[in-house]
Amino acid sequence: MKLTVDERWDLIDKITKQVVKYGEYKYTLKDAIAELTVKPLTGIPIAIAVLYGFWAFFGAFAGFFTDGFFVKLFDNHWLPWLQGVFPGKGGWLYYIFVGDPKADNCFEAFGVLTSGLFVAIGVVLPAIIAFYLFLIILEDSGYLPRLAVLIDTVLHKIGLHGFAVVPMILSLGCNVPAVVATRTLETKKQRFMMATLLAIFIPCGAQLGIMLEVIPEYVGLVMIYLLAGFFIFGFILNKLIPGRSPEILLDIPPYQMPIARNVRRKLWARVKSFFTVAVPFVLLGVVIVNIMYLTGFLDWLANLLEPILCGWFGVPKETVGPLIAAFLRKDLAVAQLSAIEMTTYQLVTSVVLVSLYFPCVATFAMLIKEGREEGLKGVLQYLFGSLLALITVVFLWGGLVHLIWIILGVA
Amino acid sequence: MGNEVKFMIGRIYFAIFGLVVLGIGILEILLGLTGRSFEWGIMEMSGEFLLWRGLILFFAGAFYLSSIKNFTDIHQLAKVVMGSVMIWIIAGVKIFSMILESIPGEEGWLNTFEGFLESYSAPYIPSLFLLPFSLVVLYYIRLSGEMSKGGGDER
Numbered sequence: 001m002k003l004t005v006d007e008r009w010d011l012i013d014k015i016t017k018q019v020v021k022y023g024e025y026k027y028t029l030k031d032a033i034a035e036l037t038v039k040p041l042t043g044i045p046i047a048i049a050v051l052y053g054f055w056a057f058f059g060a061f062a063g064f065f066t067d068g069f070f071v072k073l074f075d076n077h078w079l080p081w082l083q084g085v086f087p088g089k090g091g092w093l094y095y096i097f098v099g100d101p102k103a104d105n106c107f108e109a110f111g112v113l114t115s116g117l118f119v120a121i122g123v124v125l126p127a128i129i130a131f132y133l134f135l136i137i138l139e140d141s142g143y144l145p146r147l148a149v150l151i152d153t154v155l156h157k158i159g160l161h162g163f164a165v166v167p168m169i170l171s172l173g174c175n176v177p178a179v180v181a182t183r184t185l186e187t188k189k190q191r192f193m194m195a196t197l198l199a200i201f202i203p204c205g206a207q208l209g210i211m212l213e214v215i216p217e218y219v220g221l222v223m224i225y226l227l228a229g230f231f232i233f234g235f236i237l238n239k240l241i242p243g244r245s246p247e248i249l250l251d252i253p254p255y256q257m258p259i260a261r262n263v264r265r266k267l268w269a270r271v272k273s274f275f276t277v278a279v280p281f282v283l284l285g286v287v288i289v290n291i292m293y294l295t296g297f298l299d300w301l302a303n304l305l306e307p308i309l310c311g312w313f314g315v316p317k318e319t320v321g322p323l324i325a326a327f328l329r330k331d332l333a334v335a336q337l338s339a340i341e342m343t344t345y346q347l348v349t350s351v352v353l354v355s356l357y358f359p360c361v362a363t364f365a366m367l368i369k370e371g372r373e374e375g376l377k378g379v380l381q382y383l384f385g386s387l388l389a390l391i392t393v394v395f396l397w398g399g400l401v402h403l404i405w406i407i408l409g410v411a
Numbered sequence: 412m413g414n415e416v417k418f419m420i421g422r423i424y425f426a427i428f429g430l431v432v433l434g435i436g437i438l439e440i441l442l443g444l445t446g447r448s449f450e451w452g453i454m455e456m457s458g459e460f461l462l463w464r465g466l467i468l469f470f471a472g473a474f475y476l477s478s479i480k481n482f483t484d485i486h487q488l489a490k491v492v493m494g495s496v497m498i499w500i501i502a503g504v505k506i507f508s509m510i511l512e513s514i515p516g517e518e519g520w521l522n523t524f525e526g527f528l529e530s531y532s533a534p535y536i537p538s539l540f541l542l543p544f545s546l547v548v549l550y551y552i553r554l555s556g557e558m559s560k561g562g563g564d565e566r
Contacts, residue, residue: 029555032489046493047469052463053500060508068515217459 030255037143038252043150043158050143051170054134059216061130062209070122074106079114086113096290107213110341116286118392119210119335120279125271127209131173132270133263140258140266144169150251158234159245160185164194171202173270175363176277178202179370188374189243193234195367199359200393201230206274206331211351218348226355229397238388281360285332290324298324312395314402314411315350316342326354345410349401356394357385421551422482425491428544432498433472435537439465441496455534464501464538469499488555495545501538508564 003011040267088094089101099111138144144166152162153283163184171178175198182194203211203226211219238245292298302309302320309317318340326333333354337347359367371382405411435456442449443462449455474494478487513530516522522530 026559027485028559029485029489029552032485033492035486036489036493042490042493044476045467046497048463048470049467049497049500052460052467053504056460056501056504057507060504061509064511064515066510069520071514074522287484288418336434 022065034142034252034255037146038149040150040153041148047150050138050147050216054138057134058127058130058208059212061133062127062212064127066123066188066209066213070118070126070248074114074118074122075104078117079103079106079109082113091196092294095294096287099290107335110286110290110336110339112283112286112290115335116283116332119332120282123209123213123335124206124282124331125274128173128205128274129214129267129271131205131208132267133333135169135173136263136266136270137258140262142253142255143353145250145252149252149401152250154231158193158231159238159241160190160194160234161245161248162250163248164190167194167198168202171198172203172208173205174277175199175202175204175272176366177273178271179363179366182370186246186248187244189241190245190384191370192382193237193241195370195382196237196389197230197234199363199367199386200356200390201226201233203355204330205333207355210331210334210382214334215344215347215351218344218351222348222352222355225352225397226399229356229393233389233393233397241385246313285325289321292324293321312399312402313349313353314405315353316340319350319353322350322354322359326357327358330360331356343410345405349398349405352401353394353398356390356398359390412504414554418443418483418551421547422479424547425482426479428541428547429472429475429479429494430524431472432468432475432494432541433434436465436467436469436472437542440469441465450534453535454537454540455531458536467497467501468538468541471495475561485555485559488551492552495548498538498541498545501536502542505539508549 020078032282037046038392057119082098083101085087086094088100094101095111097112099114100111100362103109105112106114106122109115138147147169148162150162150164155161155164166184167178167181170181178198179195182191182198185191185194203223210220215222272288289298291299298321301324305320306317309319311316319337319342322333322336322340334351337350337354342350367382367386368379371379374381402411438449438455439461442456443465446463448457450457471494474490474497478490478494481487509530513522513527516526
């Protein structure tokens with residue numbers, strides 16, 4: 001059936017009469033609250049309260065499962081049992097799968113079936129669930145778009161806009177979906193900037209979970225330091241990279257109660273993705289680092305990089321192992337750092353270095369994939385551009401922590 | 412009692428409450444900045460995030476106080492609601508963490524009955540004391556809703 005223009009308009013009128021209700025809109029309390037959350041003067045304090053809630057919930061939830069149950073399960077039952085039944089104590093295979101035969105906890109054993117499983121299931125999984133649960137509630141309640149509006153002015157200073165907050169926050173869960181989420185940004189310049197900045201400066205939920213275990217009292221400081229780096233290097237990148245940073249119009253949905261079924265589905269999808277993407281890399285990371293250790297390659301590399309690690313960054317040369325592990329999984333690297341003897345300040349510097357250092361291999365693969373959308377030139381631009389930014393940041397921002405400790409007289 | 416009187420009482424109530432919340436917020440900020448702690452009876456100001464909690468209470472108090480002028484206006488009520496929500500966030504996550512901490516035991520899987528009860532014993536953070544007083548806002552939300560349904564002329 002083909003309709004003329006007039007007939008089409010008549011049909012539109014008919015449908016509109018049936019489905020649209022006309023009347024005077026009444027301004028409600030919900031509207032007033034929605035307004036408060038986007039105005040900077042009132043919105044920023046509310047955002048601080050929400051982020052505090054986010055952080056406190058994250059710590060309590062992850063701590064409950066990790067310290068309350070998984071530490072006991074892995075250290076008191078799983079590790080002694082495995083050390084007893086695994087054949088060939090002291091052999092290569094034993095070292096790779098069970099780790100140090102004298103270890104009395106799974107953090108320090110460093111075998112695939114001990115530290116590998118403990119980090120992946122005992123520490124990271126509760127952290128990931130806590131993070132995504134809160135994030136989904138913020139998303140579905142309508143608060144996240146308001147946060148985007150609130151942060152819009154600040155992000156404009158570094159050539160991004162409010163919606164860049166979505167990949168930023170997603171990145172606190174896992175950098176991989178966050179790199180994919182940069183597609184929502186308009187220009188190539190914005191996409192490249194965001195992907196590079198989040199891969200360098202934003203620690204993932206897995207890493208945050210481990211940081212809470214290893215340096216709980218310094219996590220806030222590390223986060224502030226990384227966030228400052230995000231904005232300073234964002235500002236510089238914005239000046240250096242050619243391209244446009246256009247304005248956008250944001251449609252903000254009304255506040256609403258999240259629906260339990262949607263929350264459950266989204267949570268499951270994201271946790272499932274963690275299991276398939278992250279867990280194999282954690283286990284593979286342990287295998288590779290153990291093989292490197294057993295063949296003596298790690299010692300050789302540690303000696304080679306000693307002047308840079310000890311001189312420029314002020315950390316022990318043994319951190320080279322975790323830095324290699326960081327390429328596979330950053331959470332694994334932070335866990336490995338806790339087993340190395342060093343001062344608190346060296347530990348904080350090492351954690352900052354691991355955060356800044358190369359993005360994990362899954363994120364790296366995703367960066368290349370994003371570049372591929374724009375052909376070979378895009379891949380090269382993403383690859384070399386990100387690498388250049390990364391090396392500069394690691395040396396400047398990582399070295400600056402050491403300088404701060406020297407000025408404070410603690411290094 | 413007319414709605415005007417009820418709103419006048421609300422205005423005085425939230426002015427006093429706002430001052431208390433603001434005062435506690437300032438104290439917590441000072442303690443957080445100096446790294447000290449303070450204990451008064453069963454109330455304690457110490458621990459992780461003290462500075463942040465202080466900052467949030469400070470803003471919550473400021474929200475309450477800024478809402479006193481023209482209290483019946485819906486924008487002002489929204490400030491009172493958000494001030495209360497900020498207290499609920501601090502108190503809520505504290506209660507949540509107390510519940511979670513009370514379940515696992517020191518050595519065994521589950522806590523002993525004594526250990527379970529001990530997890531809920533004093534001292535408490537100030538927000539837990541402020542929580543019941545902040546719930547008064549629910550009455551005013553209801554009142555405001557009833558008034559807007561009835562035309563809102565009385566306001």
